[in-house]
Amino acid sequence: MRGSVAALPQPRDGAPPAESAGAKPMEGHAGVWRILSQCEILNFATLRRHLGRPRADALVLDIAARIAELMPDVRILTAGRALIEIGFERESAEAGAADIDRLRKALARPFDLDGEIYTLQMQFGVAAAPCEDCDDVRLTEAAESALEQARNEKKVVILDLSRADLAFDRLTLMRELPRAIANGEMFLQYQPKVHVRRQEIASAEALVRWQHPQRGLILPGDFISVAEEAGEIGALTMWTLRQVIADQKRLVAHGHDLTLFLNISGMLLADAEFVKEACAVVTASGAKLGFEITETAVIRDPDSAIQHLQTFADIGVKLAIDDYGAGLSSLAYLKRLPAKELKIDKMFVMQLTSSNRDPLIVRSTIDLAHALEMEVTAEGVETPSALALLSVMGCDMVQGFLLSRPLGFDAFSKYLADEAHLASSANVQSFIRPESFWKRA
Secondary structure, three states: OOOEEEEOOOOOOOOOOOOOOOOEEOOOOOOOEEEEEEEEEOOHHHHHHHHOHHHHHOHHHHHHHHHHHHOOOOEEEEOOOOEEEEEEEEOOHHHHHHHHHHHHHHHHOOEEEOOEEEOOOEEEEEEEEEHHHOOHHHHHHHHHHHHHHHHHHOOOEEEEOOOOOOHHHHHHHHHHHHHHHHOOOEEEEEEEEEEOOOOEEEEEEEEEEEEEOOOEEEOHHHHHHHHHHHOOHHHHHHHHHHHHHHHHHHHHHOOOOOEEEEEOOHHHHOOHHHHHHHHHHHHHHOOOEEEEEEHHHHHHOHHHHHHHHHHHHHOOOEEEEEEEOOOOOOHHHHOOOOOOEEEEOHHHHOOOOOOOOHHHHHHHHHHHHHHOOOEEEEOOOOOHHHHHHHHHHOOOEEOOOOOOOOEOHHHHHHHHHOHHHHOOOOOHHHHOOOHHHHHHO
């Protein structure tokens, strides 16, 4: 199964391997592998109290210098005050695992910071995939998920995206999915969208997760497709819809009347019974909701999809076109959709400041959407430079790890509670939370 958790090989010095509970050994794979690691400073808040904010904010540069000294061939991206992304290629997953272990040991050595010695506590989440079967966005999402799991398990975690083994795993997940929905193994996280000009949190996207009792966190890219194949996507989406409605009402009770968006599978846009049931639930709730749909979902059966999307729009559901540019973009369909928001796929945004063509694509997409009277959201905003460029381009909203990782409901409520005193700031970067916030979240 793609996205299975795989154990790293045992280091020769006897240190504990980087692994995840219930993992199976990683199998060999011919060819070149891409390795992507997200590396986080766990004790950043403590270090900032000792060093002061300006020096603490420069810690990522010290770490990057040590990484470059040890592994001069890697690509290093500072993705936040306490987060570094490291990318490289190796002849095997095992070789990549060995390099990550070397890196872990190198960063465990004390740092000389302006004449004083400090120890940095680092956490690693790693994704690995063969180059011939690798997608940039999926690799990044897997590294993010690995880091989230590493935080919970307090050890290095790697996700091996090559494991297509196996049909057994997939069939097992198909059998287990109805039970998982019934037993509360599914949960939601929320990622806010910040309006650049209005300097406020405009809405949030609900993201469904599966915490399997034996397999751990299963990537949405794996279980969503399983739900579609097993005929359970309707039940999963209705569970998500009811939970989002309940959470939206809880937010309203706390003074945060936000629109919450959830993703709708393309399979369901042609399902008249699902549309009827969803409309009844939404109408009865009175909640402020939005649906995100992909271009490919519409292309499957455009006439039926557009008709049903108009039905949703007529009852007040806001519609957003998700992952724009990742599929076969069709202007013929785009002009017919009753959508009010267009989300630029993260694969363009993540390369915004390192590519010559991506800025042209993003700028033209923003202009096109505005001409069609849609607001534009940029997904995957991870760096201040990308945020600044998007602001200059006229992008309406931004979403990504620079502003907030996906949060459970309680942590999301904390994030919103900070909005009041941040709203007076003249810079959208004020929404970037200090590391101490994430320690509480």
